[in-house]
Amino acid sequence: MIERLRPLLSQWTILAPVLAVVLLIFTWGRDLPGLVVALATLILASAVLAAVHHAEVVALRVGEPFGSLVLAVAVTVIEVALIVTLMADGGDKSATLARDTVFAAVMITCNGVVGLSLLVASLRHGTAIFNPEGTGAALSTVATLATLSLVLPTFTTTKPGPEFSSVQLTFAAVSSLILYGLFVATQTVRHRDYFLPITRQGDVITAELHADPPSTRAALMSLGLLTLALVGVVGLAKGVSPTIESGVEAAGLPHAVVGVIIALMVLLPETIAAVRAARRDRVQTSLNLALGSAMASIGLTIPAVALASLWLSGPLVLGLGSTHMVLLALTVVVAALTVVPGRATPLQGGVHLVLLAAYLELAINP
Template sequence: MSSHSPTTPTDSALTGRDLARTVLTRGVVGRLVLGWSSVLALLLAAPLLQAPLPAPVLALVLAAIVAVIVVAAGGVVQQAEALARRLGDPYGTLVLTLSIVVIEVVLIAAVMLGPGEHATIARDSVMAVSMIIMNLALGLCLLVGGLRHGGLAANRTGTSAYLVMLAVLGALAVAMPALIGEGGGYTAVQALVVGGMTVLLYAFFLWRQTGAQAADFQELAGSPAPTARTAAAPAESAPLRVTLAVHRAELLLRTGLLIATVLPIVLLSHDMADLLDDGLARLGAPVALGGVLIAMIVFTPESLTALRAARGGEIQRVVNLCHGALVSTFALTIPTVLVIGLLTGRTVVLAESPANLVLLGATLAVSAVSASAPRATAIHGAVHLLLFGVYALVLFS
């Protein structure tokens, strides 16, 4: 993805046919048609898809649903990226991250509330997200960026803020339940207290990130990206209220398209959950693979966005996407799942295995060391990729 520079007062607003031609592209319309036609097709074919399905039919239908969800998720990311380019960082990255979290929560809830016992789906998904985002995606970004640019310098203050959030929220999400909870999960009172404190901390973090400390999450001066924003030139950025006023029509249209693209994912997730449960049971596969699939569906588009940013030398953009995605997962997905569990009476097991806790701790330690270095290099990326390989080994052990 090309660098999305912030809006300036001289930007002209799109109107009428120009707006429609720019926003309603063939790809956008195609994704909408594919998503909603798939929902209609499953609705009409429901009587023919009653369990038990023959294994080839099950695999084909599940693969088709997952493919449609991935394509629709790509459409959500596309609209979120367009909003990001218009709003500028950190607002733009925040829109993209929150859009992804909505999809993640929908898919986890669909599996959790579906047939069968899925008490660990939230834990498995969050662990998979942690490893995919912080080791696979970030590792590839540092490797590609390091090989292409020699070394990349992120904004240490902003990166440090992400990492302290991840250390605390990660411990609350997957370590503390084993120490103070019951059966690997929080009690009702503990869930409400921990969930409430987590959301409040995240709200404070967002307030600072989008306000007084916004410059801490922007590219440093001297970034190799040709259009990177720097803290040294704040006068070029238009205030958010100016952007909202000048580009209101485009922002509203893109927001509407984002919602219209998310809804098919919501509607398809129930069928995906049913078929996924049946398929994993037949294969005798690890239950955690369901969480891995959800993480891959949700974060593949964002990981590709981060890789394009790394190729362009936008290391802070990479940090905002990868670290920000995991912060929002811990801070929003976990509390939401806890509330769903309380409202529906479903058990939510969050406590992780010792092996995965070691991996998560090592990941955060390596990330902290990388962030403290003057430049992140390809070597840092290779270490992250090794940690992801160990996670895959643990998954099938």
């Protein structure tokens, strides 16, 4: 029975990205009725699951940590395009969209994805095991990028309000690109072993056991379908975003909730992939996905919005408020204490998930 279902599953993972892009073409730039929004949401969810499948195929071919990097960068590049598009359409109303979405991505990945992965792995295998050297390097880079891009604008005085001046924004953008480039070089070239999964005896796992890598042709096909799926996911997310914004306004919620919902939808493929890796006791892969996504979200979004600000007429507000700065500081401290031992129990996973819950609660009731 299972053998009969495999061809159907394979066809489904091919069909979902294609349907998502086709629906995106027919709905782009149009006001969608409720029935079409429901259909778009269903196909969006299917495309997310297909994206996870194809990302795992690519990861199996190229190995870690390249597989995690492919998914994180692919999702983030399209997420950046979504943010810039929404900012261009939204005027002054979207001045804080980049900040809200990037900060939401940081909190969701560093607390939600990390916490869920640690909880799943520790409940299933007793403790969650990972490499503190690589994870610590990723965490310090995320903390630095978040502080430079999201905290400092609140305290600068050259320009009134929580905004960077043009020179300051340029510095933040260039610094983000440099730090992200250095991290990718460290992760993939000079110290790749720091980012590979390890056994419970501390040995590095250089290849997955009992898993033959797919052919180059199959991997390239999955890479193309992964790109299609991600384009469909983010494009359909933009299509349903007016409905989301209307629902947020009708419920009397802050506009920042829109950024949270967008980040949740866009990060869903990485979340599912991270939890699957944690179930296989590959927690380092989960952490690569989580922290790599947070890093890419800041390191690519800030330069992109800095460039887009040359033609966008509205203000660009990047500075966080005091409540969010406290949550960011607490997240960094807790994550550092989680990373240092190189192993975690369900307690650490629960602490991170409570921090995410606190962020979501304060987003709804600031």
